[in-house]
Amino acid sequence: MKENQGEKKDRAAMVTQALYEAYPNAKCSLYYKTPYELLIATILSAQCTDHRVNQVTQSLFKKYSTLKDFAYCDATELAKDIHSCGYHNQKARSIQGASLKIVEENNGQVPDKMEALIELPGVGRKTANCVLGEIYNLPSMVIDTHMVRIMNLLKFTATKDAKKIEFDLMELFNEKDWVKLTHMVIDHGRAVCIARRPQCQSCAISHYCPSVETKI
Numbered sequence: 547m548k549e550n551q552g553e554k555k556d557r558a559a560m561v562t563q564a565l566y567e568a569y570p571n572a573k574c575s576l577y578y579k580t581p582y583e584l585l586i587a588t589i590l591s592a593q594c595t596d597h598r599v600n601q602v603t604q605s606l607f608k609k610y611s612t613l614k615d616f617a618y619c620d621a622t623e624l625a626k627d628i629h630s631c632g633y634h635n636q637k638a639r640s641i642q643g644a645s646l647k648i649v650e651e652n653n654g655q656v657p658d659k660m661e662a663l664i665e666l667p668g669v670g671r672k673t674a675n676c677v678l679g680e681i682y683n684l685p686s687m688v689i690d691t692h693m694v695r696i697m698n699l700l701k702f703t704a705t706k707d708a709k710k711i712e713f714d715l716m717e718l719f720n721e722k723d724w725v726k727l728t729h730m731v732i733d734h735g736r737a738v739c740i741a742r743r744p745q746c747q748s749c750a751i752s753h754y755c756p757s758v759e760t761k762i
């Protein structure tokens with residue numbers, strides 16, 4: 547049966563409520579103390595687990611203890627320091643370039659606008675949304691691999707394009723829930739709706755999931 551936009555919004559609200567009950571403590575799992583540390587941790591997290599990033603940043607943020615340390619560092623040495631996160635040369639260039647731009651063009655302050663954030667080297671909408679939501683408490687959704695998979699299973703979107711998914715979801719979910727929604731869906735994707743082996747029988751949102759019977 548075809549679902550209209552109003553019915554879809556109602557279902558999105560029920561999914562949100564069920565997720566709040568199932569994952570009341572869901573939050574960003576990256577370790578950081580300052581806005582720039584979150585920005586750097588998020589750049590490192592591309593194609594890498596948060597667990598691995600946290601292992602690396604524990605010593606990284608001691609060795610490079612200010613934003614200027616990253617801005618004026620030797621990128622080759624930085625690449626070695628972040629080697630285990632993968633794509634280390636590219637990530638080192640992004641981290642140094644973004645830090646330099648923030649220091650020299652933004653008075654050392656991590657920007658609080660999407661347009662300015664995505665101008666930074668290595669920063670796309672995913673990283674920018676993470677910073678906007680976590681640091682500035684602005685409504686934003688991070689479309690990571692779990693969000694892509696689960697929102698498709700829930701039929702709240704029908705594309706793998708992260709930007710299109712973000713805009714589809716903005717139409718369906720209440721703005722006040724956007725930041726928390728990302729964290730809850732990530733927890734759900736790690737614990738229950740696991741890629742290729744979703745645990746539908748123990749899923750808190752199975753009543754609202756059109757994919758429950760097919761167990762994709």
Ligand code: SF4
Nearest residue numbers: 739744746749752755
């Ligand atoms: S019912 Fe199954 S497919 Fe749907 S969200 Fe839950 S675990 Fe994922």
